[in-house]
Amino acid sequence: MQLFQLGTCLRSRKELYKCARSEVDRLSSSTGLNAGLVVEEHGLGYCLYSRAGKDLDSVVIEEGEEIPLHATAVGKAMLAEIxxxxxxxxxxxxxxxxxxxxxxxxxxxxxDTLETIKNHRVAFEENEFHDNVRAIGIAITGKNDRLIGGLFVAGDSESLTGKQLHQNNPGLLISAKNRLGNPAQPPTKE
Known part of the structure; x- marks a missing residue:
């Protein structure tokens, strides 16, 4: 039974990856920022896909990288949804x-921060995981509001400010999430 659940989980993650990859590319291209897709597994975040933007020389979170949930925008957005x-x-x-x-x-x-994020559906990171990096994260939920992953954009603290930080880019993340709809459902944990 555990092998079946693992297979189901991998299949749903693959579907999420396939659906979200183009949205991550679109986010990076339209914002000039790093963008990525993260999933939660055993209380940690894992980056399934990331793309560097023109704002930073390299990606902030590498594909396959394990990240703490409490110190990242996407991680806090996911924590707020569970x-x-x-x-x-x-x-x-x-x-x-x-x-x-x-x-x-x-x-x-x-x-308290997670409660605020839950109410606003968007999380911000102000140099909490990496110095001189700001990020915006949003959780992706499916049926019955079950967490299935999260999207983020990240950039240099000096350039990701004001309207770009608090209005334009959060709006782009919300639009990307809405275009994804319900890409995949994780198996029910028993």
Whole structure:
């Protein structure tokens, strides 16, 4: 049975990858920023696909890279979409390590931030995972609002500011998510 569940999970991730890849490319091309697709697995984020933008010389998160959820925009967006009990379990298991002086390490502050993100459906990262990098993340949900992944754009702190940070690029992420619709559903965890 576990082999079947693994196969189902891999198939749904492949479908998500196929559907989201063109959206990541579109986001990177239209914004000039790094863009990527991340999934949550065992309380960590894993980048399935990323594309460098013209704003930075290389991608911020490499394909296959494991990322902390609490310190990244896309990770916080995904944490905000899962039930509070699961969030607490993830934080118990992985902690809230410090990556930069701006990383939110206080659990209550992080929970408050996640509530705000849940209400606004968009997460921001202000130099929390990498110095001099800002990012915007959004969760991708499917049937019954189940988390299936997340999209992000990231750029240099000096150029990703004002309207680009708080209006234009969040709008582009929301549009990309809406175009994806319901690309894949993860298997039910038992």
């Amino acid at each position: 039930p509070r009990k699961e969030t607490e379990q993830i934080l118990d298991q992985h902690g809230t390590d410090l990556f930069t002086e701006k990383t939110i390490t206080n659990r209550e502050e992080l929970i």
